[in-house]
Amino acid sequence: MRQPGAGHYRPPMGMRSSEDDGVLGLLLRDLRRQKSLSKQVLAERAGFSLNHLRRIEACEQTPDAETVLHIAQVLGLPPAHRQQLVDRATAAGRLRWYESVPPLPDDARPVLEKVLTGHEPYPAMVTDSCWNIVALNHTMEMLMSDVAGHLLAPANFLRIILHPDGLAPHLTNLTQVRYHVTRMLRRWSAITGDVRLRELEASIAGLPSGQDAEFSESEEAAFDRSGEADRLLLPIELYREGHLLTFFHIVTSFGERPGTLFSDLPSGPLSGIALESFLPANTETRVLLGSPAPVFPDAGSTPGPTQHTPPGQQQHDNERKTS
Helix, strand or coil: CCCCCCCCCCCCCCCCCCCCHHHHHHHHHHHHHHCCCCHHHHHHHHCCCHHHHHHHHCCCCCCCHHHHHHHHHHCCCCHHHHHHHHHHHHHHHCCEECCCCCCCCCCHHHHHHHHHHHHCCCCEEEECCCCEEEEECHHHHHHCCCCCHHHECCEEHHHHHHCCCCCHHHECCHHHHHHHHHHHHHHHHHHHCCHHHHHHHHHHHCCCCCCCCCCCHHHHHHHHHHCHHHCCCCEEEEEECCEEEEEEEEEEECCCCCCCCCCCCCCCCCCCCEEEEEEECCHHHHHHCCCCCCCCCCCCCCCCCCCCCCHHHHHHHHHHHHC
């Protein structure tokens, strides 16, 4: 099994994964030092919080073009130098887009981009009615950074999350996730009669499941009886960078998904397009992603363990205990 992050540098959780991430923050820091300004003074003159400026210079947050231009103006940089920095910020801030069927309207991409970047530092993506990825925000792209290239053409999220070359090796609750995905896909395929969904269902059913990634008939029956199968929110437990990230997965439709109560209404320009959000299910995940802890304690979330063990090692330890 692949060990998460083994042999590869990974940016801190919540940091964008584009090429310019480490460069832009360091450039702004060096320019500030050349002007003999402290972080406190620059933050006050720019109207930022000191913590915000620290995160930019520490490469924990990539500033947008407007923020970079404002810093450059406060530093008194010449117009040509300002434009170079703005160009870097614009390139670093671009999202990855995939071909969608049908193609997105010309005016939809800027709107969806605002929605996706507005979710950061939490992962989010836009998918079509067959769960093909249309766009990812930077945090989601970082979590998928080592997904095999052959899973990205086309990039189908259900295949990616269950494939052994995708996110499956990093899921500590792969069995439960696989069960929910296959049951959901079977249901939508039956409701819509969409040939593409039937093909996707067959493709996922043929994936190598790995050890203990499928229920036996008796286990499936017990799972159904327990009520877990109908749980309102299934936590997704993803082991990345030596940490266990626990998310709730929520889908929001922009238009209407096929088979819903509104399917007989005229289709809108974003029919079948949905936002898929991954919200932290506990304080530990929230902090790891660079977001401050909430005022109120977690309620009903799945707490992360104090010691994190990769999925493969957990399996090995369980086998030793039972042998």
